[in-house]
Amino acid sequence: MSQNDKKLFVLDTNVLLHEPLAIYSFKEHDVVVPMTVLEELDTIKDRKRDVSRDARVAIRALEDILGGKITPEEIISGVPLPTREGHTDASGSLSIFPDHQVNFESHSLPDSNNDNRIINTALYLQQQYQPRQVILVTKDINMRLKAKGAGIEQVEDYRTDQLIDDIRFLAKGFYEFEGDFWQQFDDVETERAGRHTMHLVPREQLGKEPFYINQYLIDEDTEFCARISGHTDSQLQLIDRGRDRLNHYxxxxxxxxxxxxxxxxxxLLDPDIELVILTGPAGCGKTLLAMAAALELVVERKQYDKVIVTRNTPEIAESIGFLPGTEEEKMAPWLAAITDTLEVLHKNDVNPSGSVNYIMEKANIQFKSINFMRGRSIQNSVVLLDECQNLTASQIKTMITRMGEGTKLICSGNLAQIDSTYLTAVTSGLTYIVERFKDFEGSANIYLNGVVRSRLAEFAEEHL
Incomplete structure (x- = not known):
């Protein structure tokens, strides 16, 4: 490949905060990090927030490549990316652009803030390296608009960890057939396997739908409901569930x-499914079902020892230290949805508040900050990870890899309620795990269609 065929990617700070090892994601193309980005990383790395860890990881990754006996001239011209496990296709170079030393032309943006300086860097490189493609990569939507208006020909979002382009195509965990499911087949094999009824159905008669393990199948006309327990190129193996049976759970x-x-x-109640992902609109019952199932599994069935509840908490690292009490008490304001749910589950008791306190102790319910989960190995527990839509793919990976033997993880979230500045519905960690785990035999994903909280909430969800 000639030098002109290799693209030049200019990275914004938010790309390295979103994915600290993003410098390895551009294959044979070259990567430029403006000096302004290093200055921003330097100011972020000492903050008492979770994002500071990502800044430190990004800085160490840059130092691993540019440290040692590399000369200043080589850093500016570009240092070949070393081979790294998991990124063996990265064969381009990395350079630091000294934007503070360059007097940009008059038609550049005012040098008043860091975003403008990074845009001006991309404009300068675009002029210097013509006809080579120079691409500014940023997760800031407004910065992408400014860059386009300033004259940068190619501006992109960082989408290496984005698995789908349209949220409408996100796996829902179930597939609904028109009419009667059984009318589509000429031949079906049925057998008993313990207490389950199993069906083997020919796949070719179901069209081109990409079915996967633990996906549910329902139809419009009958009480049919089944869960896929296995599949080959020619057959689907189904566990018969039946709507009536599910409705009486x-x-x-x-x-x-x-x-x-x-x-x-x-x-949720299946011990063979270690990861359950619940998505859906506000008021569809995600938190209520997760907490009810957790109490059932821990207190009634005694299959697990405790319930651990955690969630993403904006600004928690700055705010939690100023709140009184233990870690659980500090977390209480962010986990009010859980305590509200416990109160709903026991509202008909003689002494509701006493019941809630008793169950908190009986089920050993623990409120934990997501910031303190790293390094832990959680055994024999039901873990409720709420508000997952605000987690990045790397953050949610950190959580999932904490799960030890005999632990069930329940992730829930609403992709319409993303609070993070740099996440969208298609780049959320919740979307990422739905797609990554959709054909894993130890996980199931359910989109809870329909608001059941109240008619007011249902109307608001549909019309606001």
Missing amino acids: EAWGVKPKNIYQGMALDA
Whole structure:
């Protein structure tokens, strides 16, 4: 490949905070990090926030390549990227651009803030390296618009960890057939396997739908409901569930209000499914079902020892230290949804507040900060990870890899309620794990279709 065929990617600071090892993601192309980005990383690395860790990892990754006996001239001209495990296709170079030493032309943006300086760097390189492609990569939507307006020909979002382009194509965990499911087949093999009824159906008669393990199948006309337990190129193996059976499930006094909640409870109460992902609009019952199932599994069935509840908490590292009490007490403001749910589950008791306190102790419910999960190995527990839509792919990987033997992880979130500055529905860590785990035999994903909180919440979800 000639030098002109190799693209030149200019990285914004938020790209390295989103993925600290992003410098390895551009294959044979070259990467430029403006000096302004290093200055921003330097100011962020000492903050008392979770993002400071990502800044330090990014700085160490840059130092691993540019440290040692590399001369200043080589750093500016470009240092070949070393071979790194998991990034063996990265064969370009990395350079630091000294934007503070360059007097940009008059038609550049005012040198008043860091975003403008990074845009001016990309403009300068675009002029210097013509006809070579220079691409500014940033996760800041407004910065992308400014860069386009300033004259940068190619501006992109960092999408290496983005698995789908449209959230409408995100796996829902179930597939609904038109009409009667059984009318589509000429021949079906049925057998008993313990207490389950198993069906083997020919795949070719189901069209081109990409079915996967633990996906639920339902239809419009009958009580049919099944879960895929295995598949080959020619057959699907189904575990018969039946709508009536799912609708009569019960966990800690909670019964499903629709078939989607029934499918969710089926997955939540199955000891062979270690990861359950619940998505859906506000008021669809994600937190209520997760907590009811956790109490059922820990207190009634005694399959697990405790319940650990955690969630992403914006500004928690700055704010938590100023709150009184233990870690659990400091976390209480961010986990009010869980305590609200516990109160709902026991609202008919003689002494509701006493019941909640008793169950908190009986089920050994612990509120933990996500910041302190690193390095832990959580055994024999039900872990509820709430508000997952605000986690990046790397953050959610950190959480999942903490799960030890005999632990069940329940992730829930609503992709319409993302608070993070740099995340969208397609780049959220919740979307990432739905796609990555959709054909893993130890996981199930359910989109809870329909708001059941109240008619007011349902109307608001549909019309606001």
